[in-house]
Amino acid sequence: MNLGLTDKPVIVCASSAGLGKATALEYAREGARVMLCARRESELRRAVDEIKSATGNEPRHVVADMTKPGDIVQLVEQTVAAFGGVFALVNNSGGPPAGTFEQFDDAAWQGAFELNLLSYVRTIRAALPHLRQARGRIVTFTSSSVRSPIENLILSNTFRTGVMGLAKTLAAELAPDGILVNVLGPGRIHTARLDQLDQRRAEKSGLPLEQIRSDALKGIPLGRYGTAGEYAKVAVFLGSPANSYVTGQTLLVDGGMVKAY
Numbered sequence: 195m196n197l198g199l200t201d202k203p204v205i206v207c208a209s210s211a212g213l214g215k216a217t218a219l220e221y222a223r224e225g226a227r228v229m230l231c232a233r234r235e236s237e238l239r240r241a242v243d244e245i246k247s248a249t250g251n252e253p254r255h256v257v258a259d260m261t262k263p264g265d266i267v268q269l270v271e272q273t274v275a276a277f278g279g280v281f282a283l284v285n286n287s288g289g290p291p292a293g294t295f296e297q298f299d300d301a302a303w304q305g306a307f308e309l310n311l312l313s314y315v316r317t318i319r320a321a322l323p324h325l326r327q328a329r330g331r332i333v334t335f336t337s338s339s340v341r342s343p344i345e346n347l348i349l350s351n352t353f354r355t356g357v358m359g360l361a362k363t364l365a366a367e368l369a370p371d372g373i374l375v376n377v378l379g380p381g382r383i384h385t386a387r388l389d390q391l392d393q394r395r396a397e398k399s400g401l402p403l404e405q406i407r408s409d410a411l412k413g414i415p416l417g418r419y420g421t422a423g424e425y426a427k428v429a430v431f432l433g434s435p436a437n438s439y440v441t442g443q444t445l446l447v448d449g450g451m452v453k454a455y
C-alpha cells in the first residue's frame with residue numbers, strides 16, 4: 195500500500211526513544227519530512243543518526259518539553275520554517291508517575307494533567323492552522339488503560355481517558371476541515387518505560403522480575419510483548435493520507451490483552 199507520505203511534514207512528539215522514536219523511524223521510511231522532539235538533546239541526536247542510517251532520510255529535531263507552552267510553540271514554528279507546514283501531528287509524552295490515590299497531592303495531579311492532557315491541547319492549538327491548510331491528521335498516544343484501568347497507575351488512568359473525549363469531540367469539530375483525529379492505546383509494548391514499570395511492580399510486590407513478566411504474558415493472547423515497530427506501523431497508517439475514513443476512533447495495539455469492546 196502506498197501511504198502517500200512522500201515529503202509530507204510530520205511532527206512526532208517525545209520521539210528520542212520508545213514509541214515516539216519508532217513512529218518517527220516509520221515515517222522516515224515512508225519518505226515523510228520528520229521533526230522529532232524530546233527534552234534531552236544528546237538522545238535526540240542519537241535518534242536522528244539512527245533514523246538517518248536506517249532510512250537515508252534525515253529528520254530534524256527541536257529540544258522541547260511537552261509541559262512547557264513556549265517549547266510547543268517553538269516546535270511547531272520550527273517545523274513550519276523547516277518544512278513549510280504540518281500534515282501530521284503525533285502527540286506523545288512521558289508517562290506520569292505510578293502510584294495510588296493516597297500517594298498524590300495536588301501538585302502531582304496538576305503535573306500529570308499538564309503532561310498527559312493539556313500538552314496535547316497545546317500542540318493541537320499551535321498546529322491547527324497548518325493542519326487545516328494540509329487537511330491533515332492528528333494521532334495521540336495514550337494507553338490501553340482508556341478501556342481498562344491499570345492497577346497503581348491512577349494518574350495515567352484518569353487523564354488518558356480525557357484524551358479520548360478530546361479526540362472524539364475534535365473529530366467532529368474538525369471533520370469539515372478534512373482533519374482526521376484518532377487515538378492509539380499501547381498495551382504492553384517493549385520499551386524502556388515498560389521495563390521501568392515491570393521493575394517497579396517487582397519491587398512493590400517482592401516478586402522476581404521474571405515472574406512479573408511471565409504473569410503479564412499470561413494476560414496477552416498473542417503471548418508476547420509487542421515491539422515498538424509493530425505499534426509504529428499502526429500509528430503511521432492512521433496519520434497518513436492512506437487513512438481517509440477512520441476518525442474519532444481509539445484503537446488498542448495490545449495483542450488482544452484488553453477484553454473490553
Ligand SMILES: NC(=O)c1ccc[n+]([C@@H]2O[C@H](COP(=O)([O-])OP(=O)(O)OC[C@H]3O[C@@H](n4cnc5c(N)ncnc54)[C@H](OP(=O)(O)O)[C@@H]3O)[C@@H](O)[C@H]2O)c1
Pocket residue numbers: 207208209210211212213214231232233234235237258259260261286287288289290309335336337338380381382383384385386387388
Ligand atoms: N510502552 C508501552 O507499552 C506503553 C503502554 C502504555 C502507555 N505508554 C505510554 O506511551 C508513552 C510513550 O511510552 P514509551 O514506552 O515510548 O516511553 P519511553 O521509552 O520512556 O520514551 C519516552 C520518550 O518521551 C520523551 N519524553 C518524556 N517526557 C517528555 C517531556 N516532558 N517532553 C518531551 N519529551 C518527553 C523521552 O525523552 P526525554 O526524556 O529526553 O524527554 C523519550 O524520548 C508514555 O506516556 C507511556 O506512559 C506506553
